[in-house]
Amino acid sequence: xxxxxxxxxxxxxxxxxxxxxxxxxxxxxxxxxxxxxxxxxxxxxxxxxxxxxxxxxxxxxxxxxxxxxxxxxxxxxxxxxxxxxxxxxxxxxxxxxxxxxxxxxxxxxxxxxxx
Amino acid sequence: xxxxxxxxxxxxxxxxxxxxxxxxxxxxxxxxxxxxxxxxxxxxxxxxxxxxxxxxxxxxxxxxxxxxxxxxxxxxxxxxxxxxxxxxxxxxxxxxxxxxxxxxxxxxxxxxxxx
Numbered sequence: 001x002x003x004x005x006x007x008x009x010x011x012x013x014x015x016x017x018x019x020x021x022x023x024x025x026x027x028x029x030x031x032x033x034x035x036x037x038x039x040x041x042x043x044x045x046x047x048x049x050x051x052x053x054x055x056x057x058x059x060x061x062x063x064x065x066x067x068x069x070x071x072x073x074x075x076x077x078x079x080x081x082x083x084x085x086x087x088x089x090x091x092x093x094x095x096x097x098x099x100x101x102x103x104x105x106x107x108x109x110x111x112x113x114x115x
Numbered sequence: 116x117x118x119x120x121x122x123x124x125x126x127x128x129x130x131x132x133x134x135x136x137x138x139x140x141x142x143x144x145x146x147x148x149x150x151x152x153x154x155x156x157x158x159x160x161x162x163x164x165x166x167x168x169x170x171x172x173x174x175x176x177x178x179x180x181x182x183x184x185x186x187x188x189x190x191x192x193x194x195x196x197x198x199x200x201x202x203x204x205x206x207x208x209x210x211x212x213x214x215x216x217x218x219x220x221x222x223x224x225x226x227x228x229x230x
Contacts, residue, residue: 033217041223042223043160048217102148102212
């Protein structure tokens with residue numbers, strides 16, 4: 001399967017724990033985007049990364065949230081000291097970059113539940 | 116900042132009939148993409164149709180077509196011969212043409228198909 005791969009699909013954490021969500025982009029894609037979807041709401045942009053660089057983090061909460069896309073390996077969205085309000089579906093998307101038709105290709109999402 | 120507005124939180128249609136979902140957007144740019152994505156209960160984001168702003172011709176994909184009115188900043192989706200499998204959340208989205216920019220989503224419209 002050459003699609004965007006996210007894991008875990010489901011993650012349960014207690015308040016105060018850390019959550020790590022992983023995303024492997026489609027083969028040949030060097031741009032990764034993270035979105036958050038609260039129940040019954042649309043997708044909200046969080047952060048856009050290229051390899052080893054954060055390009056746009058305007059949607060990322062200033063505290064507890066961080067993202068990386070290392071030279072080797074998947075992109076990781078990290079949430080420290082989770083709270084109940086962090087419960088949501090987190091989607092990763094990838095694209096090859098400019099001039100490729102414009103669409104983003106989405107993974108199946110990671111659903112985080114904070115108890 | 117670019118914004119996307121979907122004014123219909125919910126829509127329903129009888130199977131085999133036609134339904135139109137509305138979307139408006141706000142931008143000062145002239146070159147951009149517009150998309151409709153579908154999110155079925157599986158939560159996977161699926162691209163339905165894409166429109167480049169520089170193209171005057173409305174995009175079509177089988178039973179799906181758009182009415183793109185650039186001056187009015189309107190981008191509606193028409194689904195003909197509705198099928199039960201069309202039931203889903205539908206999201207309108209905008210993306211700048213230049214650079215690998217983020218997708219900006221509307222709030223979504225929940226479409227129900229009545230048998």
